[in-house]
Amino acid sequence: MSPVLDRIRNGVDSEQMYGTLDLLKANPELGIFQFRAHNHWIDGAHNRSTIKAFYGAGQEDSTRTQAFTIDAGEPAVLLGSDTGANPAEALLHALAACLTTTLVYVAAARKVRLTEVESTLEGDMDVRGALGVSDEVRNGFTRIRVSFKVKGDAPEEKLREIVERAQARSAVFDMVTNGVPVEVGFVAG
Amino acid sequence: MSPVLDRIRNGVDSEQMYGTLDLLKANPELGIFQFRAHNHWIDGAHNRSTIKAFYGAGQEDSTRTQAFTIDAGEPAVLLGSDTGANPAEALLHALAACLTTTLVYVAAARKVRLTEVESTLEGDMDVRGALGVSDEVRNGFTRIRVSFKVKGDAPEEKLREIVERAQARSAVFDMVTNGVPVEVGFVAG
Numbered sequence: 600m601s602p603v604l605d606r607i608r609n610g611v612d613s614e615q616m617y618g619t620l621d622l623l624k625a626n627p628e629l630g631i632f633q634f635r636a637h638n639h640w641i642d643g644a645h646n647r648s649t650i651k652a653f654y655g656a657g658q659e660d661s662t663r664t665q666a667f668t669i670d671a672g673e674p675a676v677l678l679g680s681d682t683g684a685n686p687a688e689a690l691l692h693a694l695a696a697c698l699t700t701t702l703v704y705v706a707a708a709r710k711v712r713l714t715e716v717e718s719t720l721e722g723d724m725d726v727r728g729a730l731g732v733s734d735e736v737r738n739g740f741t742r743i744r745v746s747f748k749v750k751g752d753a754p755e756e757k758l759r760e761i762v763e764r765a766q767a768r769s770a771v772f773d774m775v776t777n778g779v780p781v782e783v784g785f786v787a788g
Numbered sequence: 789m790s791p792v793l794d795r796i797r798n799g800v801d802s803e804q805m806y807g808t809l810d811l812l813k814a815n816p817e818l819g820i821f822q823f824r825a826h827n828h829w830i831d832g833a834h835n836r837s838t839i840k841a842f843y844g845a846g847q848e849d850s851t852r853t854q855a856f857t858i859d860a861g862e863p864a865v866l867l868g869s870d871t872g873a874n875p876a877e878a879l880l881h882a883l884a885a886c887l888t889t890t891l892v893y894v895a896a897a898r899k900v901r902l903t904e905v906e907s908t909l910e911g912d913m914d915v916r917g918a919l920g921v922s923d924e925v926r927n928g929f930t931r932i933r934v935s936f937k938v939k940g941d942a943p944e945e946k947l948r949e950i951v952e953r954a955q956a957r958s959a960v961f962d963m964v965t966n967g968v969p970v971e972v973g974f975v976a977g
Contacts (some may be wrong), residue, residue, distance in 0.1 A: 610832025616867055623921045630916035630925070634877045638884035640905035643799025646888045648881035650873040655915070656865050667873040669858060671885035676845050678805055678893065684839040684856040686886030686960045688823045692837035693882055694970070695827035696860035697875030699835045701918065704867065708920075715977050716829035722968075726844070727819035729890065729959040731897075732812045736819070739963035743970045750977030762974045770918040771875045774928035778967035779911075781883070781932045785951045788904050788939030 611707040629656045644679030646671050677726065687740065690775070691720040697771035698745065705764045706751060713751040720745050743775070800896040818845045833868030835860050866915065876929065879964070880909040886960035887934065894953045895940060902940040909934050932964070 606614050623630050632655035638648045651666035652659065671686055673679025684692065695718050706713050722740035727733035749758045766772050795803050812819050821844035827837045840855035841848065860875055862868025873881065884907050895902050911929035916922035938947045955961050 610834070611867055619865075619867065620919060620921055623916050623919065627916060627922070630914045630919075630921070632913045632915050634874070634880060634911050634913065634929075636873075636877055636880035636884055636909045638881070638888055638907045638909070640888050640892060640902070643892065644889045645799070646885055646905070648873075648884055650877045650881065653863070653877075655863075660863060660865070662864055663870055667877075669873065669878070669881045669885075671881070671889065673889065674842070674844075674849060675851055676808075676849070678800055678808065679889075681852055684825075684837075684858065685823070686882045686889065686958075687963075688825055688839045688842075688856075689858070689878060689882035689885060690960055690963060691823060691825035692827070692839065692858045692860070693875045693878035695825055695837055696835055696858075696878060698972070699827055699829050700833045700860065700862065700868075700875065703829060703832065704919075713829070716835070717977075718827045720825045720827070722823050724821045724823065724959060725819045726821050726959075727812050727816060728962075729957055730809060730812065730819075730893075731957055732809055732819070733816070737962055737966075738957055739959040739961075739966070740823075740968045743968055745970060745972045747972065747974045748977050749974065755976040758976055759974050762972065766972055768918050768920055768927055769875075770913060770915075770928040771879055772928075772970065773917075773926055774876075774879060774964065776967050776970050777926075777928070778965050779929045779932055781934060781961065781965050783887070783934045783936065783951065783955055785936045785938065785948050787944040787947055788906075788937050 608707040608710065609703045609713050611704060613707055616707060644673035645682040687722060687724060691722055691743070693771050694743065694745070694775050695720050697769045698765050701769040702761055702765035705761050705768065709761065711751050711753040711757065711761065713749065715748065715750040717748045718745055797896040797899065798892045798902050800893060802896055805896060833862035834871040876911060876913060880911055882960045883932065883934070883964050884909050886958045887954050890958040891950055891954035894950050894957065898950065900940050900942040900946065900950065902938065904937065904939040906937045907934055
């Protein structure tokens, strides 16, 4: 084993990372994951997701000791009382977080030490779609712009390549740009 | 004005809702919104989004007094230290929250009083894609299943219609199922 300080880059243990990748190459079935969320309505535009259990690496996870909760809301102009980021803003968070983590992991694998990663996201929406006022506009964002500022011990060109590689590997970037089939079921309570 | 208790259904003020819809019909330009998020990397898979400012209804918002923050992380098996829901789980939250709020607004418009709305979401992913181990699987979820449990003062068939209408109008359901063009820019720090 290398000394710990050499192994840890960007908060990622490179030996653990290479070990994980080797394990997945040898045992593809360990790559199968299922992530889950449970949401319950509170009032109006206020609802809350609880996130804990997941399946992965061949078993139900038993390492998470606490559930994460995320509250949603809408501002008054969209008929809520501002009890949390709205769902479209939460999607921007998911996209920013995934691109950032992917970028940090890619940099660690390429032996680049980062000192700063910031991003600003903007999504454009005509809310007449989601509010049912117009069928001529889509319900969701028509486009999303992401602007990354990245600092680290590598030339600009290498940092740019890492940002590009992050787009090529990010799970949420793939989902948001390409879409995912969603099945919705219903049971009366 | 009707008595307040008659106007409020599911936490939504129906007179305010109809007023908003009428205003948007008369002034389509008020439907133009821009939502934003700012994210900064903390360490490893830990990063945090800050969400506050948005543009909508013809002006920069001045009603939100506090920023919302959402932390992201990854469990140990995915090389993090479990500092928050992971980005794919955050996307499930965004989808659940949007379908739920849309469902609640649709029910209010159709004069249905809801007593309970819960949903469970599952997303299937082969993490070999995002981790760069395989080019033969996609990076994101291959599919998402959403299961709604809804109770209210309407027959099952009407509740089912409301769940279907929510899918037809939800901004995040549109984005996740159909995809959104995303531009990513980069500046060296």
